[in-house]
Amino acid sequence: MGLVLEQTFPLGRFHATPWRSNPFDTDGEWPPSPWRLVRSVIARWYQWNRETGDGDDATLADLVKALSSSSFAFYLPPTARPGAVLRQYQPIGFGWQPGSRTKNEQGRTVKIPGMKSHARSLVQDSFWAVPVDEPILWFIDGAEWTPDLVDVLDRCLERVTWFGRADSYSTIRRRRDGQGVEPNCSLSREGSVEAVPVLCPTADALRADLERVTDDPKLIAASVPPGAEWRFALPPKRTPLHAPVIRRGTRDRTPVVQFAVSCAVAPETRVLCRLTKTLRDRAVRCLTADYEGRSVSWSRAERRTRDELTLFVGKNADGQPLRGRRHAQFAVCIEDGAPTRIVVRRATDPHAATEVDGLDEREVAALLRAASQPLTWTTAGSQVPAWSVSLVPLTPETPLPAGFDASTAQTWRSVTPFVPTRHRLRRGIERAGEDVASQVRRELALRGWPVDGLVVEEAGPPRWTAVHVPSGKSRQRAFIGDRMGFDLRLRFRTPVRGPIVLGQSSTFGVGLFAPEGGSVSGA
Template sequence: MPPSLRRSARHARPVRSHGIVRTRLEEVHASEEPQRRPDVICVAVRFLSGRFHATPWDHHVNEGVPEWPISPWRMLRALTAALYTRCPELDRAVAEATLRKLVVPPLFTLPAASIGHTRHYLSSNTAKRTDAALTIDTFVALNHRDVIHVHWPVDLTDGERRALLMMAHGVSYLGRAESWCEIEVLDEADDRPEPNCAPLSEGGAASGSQSIRVLCPAESMRQADLERTTSSLQREGWNEPPGTRWVLYNRPGDALSPASSAVLATAQRPRPVVAELALGGSVLPLFTDAVLVAEQVRAAALSRHEAPSVTLSGKASDGDRLRDQHRHAHYLPDARGSGKRMSHVLVYAAAGFSGSEQAALARVSFLAQRHNRPTLDVVLSGFGDADDFRDVTPLFGVSTRWRSRTPFVLIRHPRRGQDAPRDQVARELRARGFPTPSEIIPIAGARLLDPSAGDSGVTRWIEFVMTRRGRGHPPGGFGFELVFPESVRGPILLGYGCHYGLGQFEALP
């Protein structure tokens, strides 16, 4: 597993608890001094995409049974992977001692969640293209802001706590690779909600709850058990991983309730205004072809929407163009990394996307390029607000200085003494509610490869495609650096073709 470092997650709101769980927490260290409250290590797990894809050990993937709560054995294996791949400076002896202490079955605080699934026909890698097997990918769906709290009733030294903190920050997913997550070890001063899922007590399951088997590490667990690969377990014929045990847990009866989670998501989540699509393929398109790719994404999204969409198309029901100050969709190709080739397409609409429009964008899975270029794979990365992408792309930054990233194409031909390129930029800014810049400085081209390079390192504006397919040639393309008297929040999209990737401005430090 290739985990990567992640930033800390925010804590979710407390979830109602079941009385039996509090009793269980007090019983874990019943043998200790009665005056001393046992230490509890609390770990917060947040799934960034709102999905947890994992199949319990004793079930086949096509049975459609999700793992919930997260198996402690799975968490310890993920921490072990982070130890070897992301924490080379960590003392192995201290880290392994920390993992051995976590063999105690933890308690969980589970947020509201539901079950979902997708169906895939996976190729059998034969010459016959239709030779495919149906695979059901079942997952637990929850609000991407909600947090699963894991309470381990153990005492850790300061060194062991630091080791756990470093390993937790090195875990980027749990279960299947698409279950992106952030894991944080909470401080003692942080709020900790009461557990609502705990090992079954001798009195049996509480009223309104259900008993489930959860795979936990055994007291006899060795470090080598955590390091075994799934292929080695299958090759050696193990029906259960060595160093594990099954523990019966008392889980709330409504822990996976479709009705409650659907109402919660509808009531609390506003319409997203940004959708991020990731591009893949053998050869990614050049960023200078932004207009061509933007048109293809728009056409693909409209073809997957069952009814005419004002937001996605930018046209009213009678076919006329909208006059609402550009609140409909902008299709914005984005180049990250080297900057020369497109890696993502951001779809931004100030009006927000409805549920059906979100579904249409999620169904865009490929783009068939023209002129015998290879087909592009498309994957929806997620939806969000403009602020959610501030640290992802400079298009949504906040700054007093902004620079053209794609050419600003004039809306009308300049006339003597009127409608000069600078005047058209200022007019476009006023029409979109931006303040008047104190300076509008012409620049020679886009700095795609090296922002610090001089004029020799820029991509000239004439190298960009500035005409939509089947349309006439616009008056011309220019680039500018804008300086505002106060910070301005992006995106800044101006001029002809601004809904198709032209006229982009990026925030400068």
């Protein structure tokens, strides 16, 4: 007779450790072992007999024989996969804990007395994430089954509330109609490289073998418990968890995404580039995960993925910059010297002939996921503590800072230092026609702003400023990433509309100008 059992895990987790396996060395038991199922059914038989008194030893013996002599196969959900490992300390005994020695403020060695407390042990809990709406199916086939035994099995399965660890809640029911679904995992006696061992009862397993507790002397030293044997299973290939592809032409677009900045220690204005670059890199990894099912950097992504991210990163699949400024640009609003808001928008020139309107749904979702974890502006290996900031998404109705709205101004002041794209010759000799004012005028003219009558003047002393360093150039020279930045004031002949962001690393928060006298914001 063939039976089909349907097992679900309401919390989406199956916690169990295979026999004789160290929890630190395994992802958890998968597929569930028939040995565990048989022991669970026997335990529920005792509960059923205690509640109703309808059971007897002969019925239990027949049930054990029917289960042990049956063959097992499974339908395992292809989307199931190992979950994130849980680790926690648990008490293992109460007693005297030895003291220790330390040094006091005077540098003298003093003894810390011992005390009575619980000792702790690190416990690892591995589990499999199982879809709640897609059950595991057990295909059981045996010659010992009778209608009466099947009815007893149903009564036992009704009382199963957990399977594996006690926090692995589960329900098991027999399917009345087992048609329409075929097993995708079977058990064999011979293993292979990709096969996993599964503990099964032998055909002649005794009731006493199946009822042994784990601290039984016969089990502690046994590689295989009495009445059990190893079979081997080849689980089905996991289905990649790809997000559905959304075509660019059908996506809704958001003009601007804003985040409030919360921090205990505010970063200096000169290092904001590192903060915004971290946010951009995280968003790129979230986008690659959407397209490929794995989180990788832009350079390691497949070519078709890099092509999809062209308008976000500002370069094509070959790494060549796009013509015009059509990529995502990150702005940081500053008040009283501290960042208060991050603004992300599509960096289009206000005077460009063509313009891509805003960020699409997938880019916005990636930014929200990237901002869900704190950001740090300290460099890798730095001696400075890893200070961080937290970002809180703002509603679309939040007003834009001055310089990003539709207002105009005649005088603009640096919020973050302007870093020239052209550097001086050796020994600080300035190139002909490459002074700071000339570079500002040239860049403004290329982007369509009026430069006739423009006055460029220094509003403060120059200062070292962190800039974006391409990954291929990060080891070329010492102190790479710091450039001389200039605090400037721009006076136009007529009022102009912003935002104005110029110079090197303008995408990452360097070279923003805001209307002088308005709220200060940076990009």
